[in-house]
Amino acid sequence: MKFVTKMLVLGLIMAGGIALAQSKAADPDVNARQTLMQKNGGAMGVLGGMAKGDTAFDAAAAEAAKAALIADAAATPDAFKNNASDPASHAKPEVWTNWDDFVSDANALGAAAAAMDATTLDGVKAGLGAIGGACKACHTEYKAS
Numbered sequence: 018m019k020f021v022t023k024m025l026v027l028g029l030i031m032a033g034g035i036a037l038a039q040s041k042a043a044d045p046d047v048n049a050r051q052t053l054m055q056k057n058g059g060a061m062g063v064l065g066g067m068a069k070g071d072t073a074f075d076a077a078a079a080e081a082a083k084a085a086l087i088a089d090a091a092a093t094p095d096a097f098k099n100n101a102s103d104p105a106s107h108a109k110p111e112v113w114t115n116w117d118d119f120v121s122d123a124n125a126l127g128a129a130a131a132a133m134d135a136t137t138l139d140g141v142k143a144g145l146g147a148i149g150g151a152c153k154a155c156h157t158e159y160k161a162s
């Protein structure tokens with residue numbers, strides 16, 4: 018590899034590392050719960066892409082995204098149970114002062130995902146609103162923007 022290329026690659030790796038350091042929490046608990054939420058975001062991206070027609074409907078992918086949302090919702094109370102703090106966290110303190118309500122918001126997401134018929138595009142379109150509503154309901158109360 019030429020020196021210039023090496024420097025370029027190194028620069029890219031370092032830039033990536035800095036970008037990662039800014040978006041990633043140092044605290045392992047905070048990091049884990051944010052990673053769980055990013056999985057939610059990924060699943061919603063898959064379903065939303067199909068609903069909008071950006072991607073072709075794929076029943077297996079829709080089913081996998083549904084299963085991921087159900088699993089993530091079930092894992093949410095455990096992922097948040099330690100009141101860990103980190104400058105990169107956007108969790109409001111109310112998560113822990115209103116714990117039972119927070120858990121019920123997580124359960125509501127699981128129920129909304131379970132209720133979606135992922136076998137047809139119409140089913141996904143019909144179910145997506147309630148799922149997005151469940152994300153939003155919890156974020157409005159418990160996530161700082």
Ligand code: HEC
Pocket residue numbers: 047050051052054055057058061086093105106107108109112119120122123126148149151152153155156159160161
């Ligand atoms: C029970 C509450 C709750 C539900 C339900 C919920 N979230 Fe979150 N979400 C949070 C909280 C709290 C945070 C902030 C966590 C932190 O930064 O410590 C968050 C953070 C996020 C983040 C940012 C992660 C990061 O890298 O900082 C994304 C993306 C996200 N949620 C997507 C979703 C999506 C999509 C759904 C629905 C499918 C969803 N969430 C459902 C509470 C919830």
